[in-house]
Every structure is written in structure tokens, then in C-alpha cells.
Amino acid sequence: MPGSPTAGSRSIAPGLLLAGAGSIAFSGKAIIVKLAYRHGVDAVTLIMLRMLFALPLFLLLAWFAGRGKPPLTRRDWLALLGLGFSGYYLASFLDFAGLAYISASFERLILYLNPTLVLFLSWALLGRKVQARQLWALLISYAGVFVVFGQELHLQGSDVMLGAVLVFGSALSYALYLMYSGEEVRRLGALRLTGLATSVACVLCIAQFLVLRPISGLAELAQPVLWLSLLNATACTFAPVLMVMMAIERIGAPLAAQTGMIGPMSTILMGVLILGEPFTPWVAAGTLLVMGGVWLLSRWR
Numbered sequence: 281m282p283g284s285p286t287a288g289s290r291s292i293a294p295g296l297l298l299a300g301a302g303s304i305a306f307s308g309k310a311i312i313v314k315l316a317y318r319h320g321v322d323a324v325t326l327i328m329l330r331m332l333f334a335l336p337l338f339l340l341l342a343w344f345a346g347r348g349k350p351p352l353t354r355r356d357w358l359a360l361l362g363l364g365f366s367g368y369y370l371a372s373f374l375d376f377a378g379l380a381y382i383s384a385s386f387e388r389l390i391l392y393l394n395p396t397l398v399l400f401l402s403w404a405l406l407g408r409k410v411q412a413r414q415l416w417a418l419l420i421s422y423a424g425v426f427v428v429f430g431q432e433l434h435l436q437g438s439d440v441m442l443g444a445v446l447v448f449g450s451a452l453s454y455a456l457y458l459m460y461s462g463e464e465v466r467r468l469g470a471l472r473l474t475g476l477a478t479s480v481a482c483v484l485c486i487a488q489f490l491v492l493r494p495i496s497g498l499a500e501l502a503q504p505v506l507w508l509s510l511l512n513a514t515a516c517t518f519a520p521v522l523m524v525m526m527a528i529e530r531i532g533a534p535l536a537a538q539t540g541m542i543g544p545m546s547t548i549l550m551g552v553l554i555l556g557e558p559f560t561p562w563v564a565a566g567t568l569l570v571m572g573g574v575w576l577l578s579r580w581r
Contacts, residue, residue, distance in 0.1 A: 334514075346475075
């Protein structure tokens with residue numbers, strides 16, 4: 281029957297599957313980075329390889345999404361440069377650098393604080409009001425992060441502080457991108473903006489490598505690093521971008537975001553099964569607090 285609960289469930293099922301698959305694929309990025317670090321590669325080289333392999337795909341996406349659209353203005357290019365730098369270059373580099381010092385599970389929990397940072401920046405930079413109950417949601421989320429931080433500090437030592445600061449900087453940089461990308465999304469469309477801004481970031485990452493590292497060093501890389509980077513660029517970078525965008529078209533951004541809550545859980549599960557990271561009551565409690573706080577924040581907006 282049209283309009284019955286069963287029919288409605290079937291109609292949103294493809295969107296939910298796409299959002300869930302995209303969230304899990306995004307979560308795999310941290311696992312791949314941690315595996316690559318076992319072969320002695322550094323963050324500058326690793327992110328360059330990821331972006332080198334991803335660049336043709338995002339250029340193709342930008343071309344496809346821009347067919348029949350007006351050409352970019354000088355203002356558009358300046359906006360894309362800023363958004364690409366903040367949302368994809370700086371956020372990605374800080375994230376990769378931080379993963380050298382903390383577990384994949386802890387990294388995902390810090391990145392999951394992104395909605396709380398958007399709320400804070402909206403208050404600090406745009407003067408938007410924050411409700412008392414939203415502050416409670418923030419406190420719950422950050423309490424969860426500190427719970428897991430305490431365990432990480434105990435298990436991995438003082439470098440955890442550096443890793444946490446780097447990944448938090450990544451989340452902050454991406455929050456700035458989300459805040460200021462709204463107008464460009466309306467002007468260019470989400471797919472075209474993503475393709476172009478990510479292409480800018482790819483070029484910046486490649487240029488950074490050429491300035492800081494000798495090209496001859498690539499010949500000394502372990503073969504698994506190249507394969508892991510290719511997997512990261514395709515399955516954990518380009519594919520999830522498309523899946524999440526397609527999910528948003530089918531079920532809307534709010535439901536797609538709620539489905540994305542499986543991301544931290546999938547990272548923790550893969551961290552335990554693939555990397556051998558410990559899963560303790562402290563990790564479980566911290567994860568529940570972070571996810572609960574973000575869920576409450578989404579409900580109380």
C-alpha cells in the first residue's frame with residue numbers, strides 16, 4: 281500500500297544504506313593510515329599519495345557536476361582556494377599527523393565533535409545564540425572525549441596530547457569549512473564544490489611534498505604503502521563522498537547525519553579487529569557520551 285510504513289521504509293532504505301556505507305568507508309581512512317605508518321612512511325608523504333591518487337577522480341567529479349553551468353568567477357576561485365585549504369588540505373594534514381600519536385578510535389571520537397565546533401564557531405564568529413540545553417550537550421560530548429583521553433594517556437604516553445591537539449585542529453579546520461561553504465554550495469552545487477575544493481587541496485598536498493621531501497624518496501617506499509594509499513583515495517575518500525551526497529538527495533541531510541553515527545562505532549570495531557587496539561569500558565563509556573551529546577545537539581537545534 282502506498283503510504284504504509286512498510287512502503288515508506290522501503291523508499292528510504294537505499295538512502296540509509298548509502299549513508300551507512302559512506303560513513304563506514306570514511307571511518308576506514310584512519311585504519312589505513314595506521315597500517316601505512318607501520319611501514320615507516322611520514323604524514324607528508326602519505327597524504328601526498330592519497331591526494332595524488334584522488335586528484336583525477338575529483339577533477340572528473342568537478343567536470344561532471346559543472347557541465348552546462350556558468351563558468352567560475354574570480355570570486356569563486358578565491359572562495360574555492362580558501363575552502364580547499366581549510367576543509368580538505370589543512371584538515372587532512374592535521375588528521376594524518378595526529379594519527380601517528382593516537383589510536384584510530386580516539387581520532388574518530390575527536391572528529392565526531394565537529395557539530396559542537398560548528399556551534400561554538402557560530403557563536404564566537406557570527407554572534408548566534410546558544411541555548412542552555414545545547415551547552416549541556418556539548419559538556420556531555422567533551423566529557424566522553426576526556427574519558428577516552430585519560431585512557432590513551434595511560435596506555436600510550438605523553439605524545440597523546442600532541443596527537444589529540446593535531447586531530448582537534450583538524451576538526452576545527454573542517455568546522456570552519458562547513459560554516460563558510462554554505463553560500464558556495466548554493467552558487468555551485470554540493471558536488472561541484474566538493475570536486476573543485478578537494479582538487480585544490482590535492483594540488484596543495486602534492487606541492488607541500490615537492491617542497492619538503494625529495495622525489496627520490498618515493499622509490500624507497502614499501503609497496504604496501506602505495507596500495508594502501510590507493511585504497512584510501514578510492515574507497516575511503518572519493519567513494520564515500522559520492523555515497524553521502526547520493527544519500528542526502530534521497531533522505532535529506534538530517535537523517536543522513538544521524539545514520540553517520542555508526543562511523544565511530546565502525547572505527548572502533550575495525551581498530552580492535554584489524555589494528556589490535558584495546559576496547560575497554562572507558563572507551564565504551566567515552567563513545568556513548570560523545571555520540572549521546574552529538575545526538576542531543578542535533579535534536580535541540
